[in-house]
Amino acid sequence: MKRFLLLLLAIGVLAACKSKKKSGKGDEPMTFEDFQALFTPGNLPYKLTPDTLQLKLADSLSLDTAAIKFLPDTLTKGDFTRNEPVKYFPLQRIPGSVVDYMTVKAAGRAQSVGYLCFLDKKGKYMSRIRVANTGSADGTLMSLQIDSKNVIKISSEKRLSGSRSALREDFYMVNADGTVTLIMTNSNGPTNAGQIFNPIDTLPRKHKFSGDYTSGDMSIVSIRDGEDAKSFQFFITFSKDNGSCKGELSGKGHYLAGNRGEYKDKESSCGISFQFSAGRVNIREIGGCGAYRGIKCFFEGGFVKKAEKKKKK
Incomplete structure (x- = not known):
């Protein structure tokens, strides 16, 4: 009986130590x-x-x-x-x-x-x-x-006057190195013509095709240098039909022969074809990109390259 009581006491002490250790408050x-x-x-x-x-x-x-x-x-x-x-x-x-x-x-x-x-x-x-x-x-x-596909959505809601509020939804995919890539933004907040948030704006643009290509005030194809001469990073956002149809997509593409580029989404069938020419780029979908745009509009059309502002010496 005495041995049995000692055994119970030992088990109780071990359990208490284990509980103390897992609490994050112990000295161990x-x-x-x-x-x-x-x-x-x-x-x-x-x-x-x-x-x-x-x-x-x-x-x-x-x-x-x-x-x-x-x-x-x-x-x-x-x-x-x-x-x-x-x-x-x-x-x-x-x-x-x-x-x-x-x-x-x-x-x-x-x-x-x-x-x-x-x-x-x-x-x-x-x-x-x-x-x-x-x-x-x-x-x-x-x-x-x-969501179940590991797409991260961060919603930001700000109260405006009266019962109005501005909602912004940013969608991200997470990479194996712990970084995140913005894939789409939805917003019902007030926007000013010509003001677009470009998440890759500050990246290098030394390649001959790197730069910003626009079509109207709220549509842009932004191209930046990739890790090597055969790759590039891009950000596309557009707004059509007075804002009733929007799309946004960013990712890493690669250059092909004949002034062409291509992007294929690893998580879906979405793909974008880029055709570069003198001061222009034409894009079109080569796969279903419905997750990144409205139902009745597509990633397509021609965009004219903006002249880069010269830095003052």
Whole structure:
């Protein structure tokens, strides 16, 4: 009987030690397996909304420095004041097709922010993006949705006058190195003629075909240098029929013989053909790109190259 009681006591002590280690509050060094166990397992599709971030979590669930070492010191850079106390809470860990995901909540004095962290298949942290919040200084709310095909949608909604609001939806694909590529943007917010957000605008444009090709105020084909002379990066956005039909697509293409270029989407049948000539580019779809545009319009037509502004000496 005495041996039996000692055995039960030993099991209880071991269980308590194990629980203490996994809490992130103990003095024992935390392994990545312990850190990962702090997050609730989940699967795609996944959503993270401002309402979820507003839920009060017990302080005992927050991550301590033993757990934070698996995340970078710059996780919340730019979102909170320098000396503001911030508490971090583990939310979910989700396996993806290219990378794995972890979501973290950072709670400050005035707002809570959600971050989507990317880890490779060996558990190494690569990068993060800000995906949700409970309200920024200008009143903008952000939310996250990842569909079953690993397409990331970040929605930003800003209250305007009266009951009006402006909604912007940015769609991204995640790459194996933890970077993301913008593939489409939907917005019902006010836009000014001639003002287009170009995510590749600052990239090099030394190749003879690199530059911006336009057709009207709100349609552009932007070409930038690739990793080598046979590849290029592009961004296409267009608005037709007074804004009733829009499309947006970005990616990496490659040059073919005869002043031609081609892009094929790895996630769908979408493809774009580029035909370059003196100061022009003509594009057309060579596959179904309906996921990136309206139903009644296509990625097609001619665009004229804009003269590049000369830098002042």
